[in-house]
Amino acid sequence: xxxxxxxxxxxxxxxxxxxxxxxxxxxxxxxxxxxxxxxxxxxxxxxxxxxxxxxxxxxxxxxxxxxxxxxxxxxxxxxxxxxxxxxxxxxxxxxxxxxxxxxxxxxxxxxxxxxxxxxxxxxxxxxxxxxxxxxxxxxxxxxxxxxxxxxxxxxxxxxxxxxxxxxxxxxxxxxxxxxxxxxxxxxxxxxxxxxxxxxxxxxxxxxxxxxxxxxxxxxxxxxxxxxxxxxxxxxxxxxxxxxxxxxxxxxxxxxxxxxxxxxxxxxxxxxxxxxxxxx
Amino acid sequence: xxxxxxxxxxxxxxxxxxxxxxxxxxxxxxxxxxxxxxxxxxxxxxxxxxxxxxxxxxxxxxxxxxxxxxxxxxxxxxxxxxxxxxxxxxxxxxxxxxxxxxxxxxxxxxxxxxxxxxxxxxxxxxxxxxxxxxxxxxxxxxxxxxxxxxxxxxxxxxxxxxxxxxxxxxxxxxxxxxxxxxxxxxxxxxxxxxxxxxxxxxxxxxxxxxxxxxxxxxxxxxxxxxxxxxxxxxxxxxxxxxxxxxxxxxxxxxxxxxxxxxxxxxxxxxxxxxxxxxxxxxxxxxx
Numbered sequence: 001x002x003x004x005x006x007x008x009x010x011x012x013x014x015x016x017x018x019x020x021x022x023x024x025x026x027x028x029x030x031x032x033x034x035x036x037x038x039x040x041x042x043x044x045x046x047x048x049x050x051x052x053x054x055x056x057x058x059x060x061x062x063x064x065x066x067x068x069x070x071x072x073x074x075x076x077x078x079x080x081x082x083x084x085x086x087x088x089x090x091x092x093x094x095x096x097x098x099x100x101x102x103x104x105x106x107x108x109x110x111x112x113x114x115x116x117x118x119x120x121x122x123x124x125x126x127x128x129x130x131x132x133x134x135x136x137x138x139x140x141x142x143x144x145x146x147x148x149x150x151x152x153x154x155x156x157x158x159x160x161x162x163x164x165x166x167x168x169x170x171x172x173x174x175x176x177x178x179x180x181x182x183x184x185x186x187x188x189x190x191x192x193x194x195x196x197x198x199x200x201x202x203x204x205x206x207x208x209x210x211x212x213x214x215x216x217x218x219x220x221x222x223x224x225x226x227x228x229x230x231x232x233x234x235x236x237x238x239x240x241x242x243x244x245x246x247x248x249x250x251x252x253x254x255x256x257x258x259x260x261x262x263x264x265x266x267x268x269x270x271x272x273x274x275x276x277x278x279x
Numbered sequence: 280x281x282x283x284x285x286x287x288x289x290x291x292x293x294x295x296x297x298x299x300x301x302x303x304x305x306x307x308x309x310x311x312x313x314x315x316x317x318x319x320x321x322x323x324x325x326x327x328x329x330x331x332x333x334x335x336x337x338x339x340x341x342x343x344x345x346x347x348x349x350x351x352x353x354x355x356x357x358x359x360x361x362x363x364x365x366x367x368x369x370x371x372x373x374x375x376x377x378x379x380x381x382x383x384x385x386x387x388x389x390x391x392x393x394x395x396x397x398x399x400x401x402x403x404x405x406x407x408x409x410x411x412x413x414x415x416x417x418x419x420x421x422x423x424x425x426x427x428x429x430x431x432x433x434x435x436x437x438x439x440x441x442x443x444x445x446x447x448x449x450x451x452x453x454x455x456x457x458x459x460x461x462x463x464x465x466x467x468x469x470x471x472x473x474x475x476x477x478x479x480x481x482x483x484x485x486x487x488x489x490x491x492x493x494x495x496x497x498x499x500x501x502x503x504x505x506x507x508x509x510x511x512x513x514x515x516x517x518x519x520x521x522x523x524x525x526x527x528x529x530x531x532x533x534x535x536x537x538x539x540x541x542x543x544x545x546x547x548x549x550x551x552x553x554x555x556x557x558x559x560x561x562x563x564x565x566x
Contacts, residue, residue: 169454172524250553254555273539
């Protein structure tokens with residue numbers, strides 16, 4: 001496996017803060033992997049991904065992206081590898097039309113016009129928004145806006161896509177459409193590495209690996225199954241319990257047989273069905 | 280305070296090329312001291328609807344009645360003051376509206392504006408800060424030094440300090456983490472019970488609708504397309520899906536169980552309701 005991101009002993013303290021926001025963080029991400037970063041507000045998640053993009057001027061530790069060590073000299077090279085999508089889509093539009101907006105990054109990069117038009121169309125088709133190409137971004141729904149923001153990133157073909165709570169402002173339908181675009185993108189030729197910050201456990205469950213942040217430290221990492229099994233960890237870091245865990249607790253409360261260890265929703269459904277058949 | 284919408288229509292920029300329908304013939308009643316959720320996808324008219332509750336928007340035609348106050352196209356702005364005081368609005372990301380030098384002064388701004396004396400306003404501010412769980416030692420700090428969750432509580436205290444009878448919450452937990460969301464929803468439920476408030480909640484969180492609402496209003500394309508208890512709203516999963524809404528997590532899971540041969544008298548909306556309905560369909564512990 002090629003390492004596309006290596007973070008080694010990264011620490012950072014905001015100028016007026018009384019404690020470090022990032023405290024000796026080390027981790028690696030494989031090319032093509034989907035990693036979700038979870039943790040309560042203020043745990044340092046957003047600062048961490050901003051550090052990867054050179055938006056934070058850290059003094060201690062190293063960040064290496066696609067083989068390039070991040071430094072004031074290399075920051076523009078590193079940024080070519082990373083596309084970021086933020087929480088509020090309204091803050092990231094620059095174009096008068098959807099197509100203009102998606103073309104913005106390509107124009108800045110000096111991509112010739114015929115190629116640019118093709119890449120804009122491909123990117124908008126990838127997020128199923130091509131039919132909205134001539135519309136005004138501000139008149140779209142939240143889910144549509146985030147898909148356009150994502151298309152602007154896809155058009156640049158970065159090897160890493162970072163999503164900072166990009167689905168948290170969306171209605172359930174909008175969230176679902178963005179997640180299915182990401183799933184689709186992973187199976188495409190681009191197959192980008194995805195780093196997503198999220199509070200939504202169903203979104204985190206789609207990642208291959210979770211990093212758990214608390215108080216500026218990386219306190220745990222593992223598969224969604226391993227992390228979701230650790231009820232104590234989930235509660236102490238202010239995360240939600242998975243629905244299957246909540247239902248298991250309620251089953252026990254009703255005096256019914258409950259599973260003894262963590263099951264995904266699908267597994268719990270199977271498990272209940274098997275028990276039901278014995279009745 | 281009871282609220283009634285009677286054939287309310289609202290047009291954005293009427294008689295201009297930008298004319299657009301905001302609300303189309305909306306009628307409903309919210310009983311006093313009830314908890315009502317307003318749901319519907321982005322752009323369906325939810326925010327337009329709630330902006331009529333305190334006269335930020337006035338109906339193009341039809342009547343909004345809040346207690347004995349009537350809001351129509353003809354209502355003049357100077358008559359809106361009592362409505363403003365009785366209907367407290369908490370908008371999305373209310374912490375963006377903090378402005379004063381100390382938490383105390385920021386919270387006291389509303390009561391001072393409504394003509395309370397300085398002493399009364401400070402006393403109301405302290406009570407409101409207590410009600411939202413802000414420790415006293417924060418009152419003399421700058422609101423901008425606080426954490427995001429605390430800033431939001433300051434903004435909500437600022438609304439509560441004017442002692443509204445109706446509390447309108449537009450996605451009040453957006454951007455909070457799961458624990459922050461749970462604490463804030465529990466706080467609203469307690470405020471409603473302690474102060475006999477009528478609560479209107481605009482939300483995308485169907486689990487909050489299931490857990491807290493007495494009734495729900497479903498908006499789509501500027502129309503009110505359904506009103507009823509959460510059980511009535513979610514009773515037909517195909518309809519819910521067609522409206523681009525989601526089922527509460529427990530209801531969705533129960534739907535899967537139905538395809539596996541489980542039977543439910545009514546669709547369970549919470550994990551607790553689901554577990555109760557599974558009694559008799561599963562073996563008991565220790566048998």
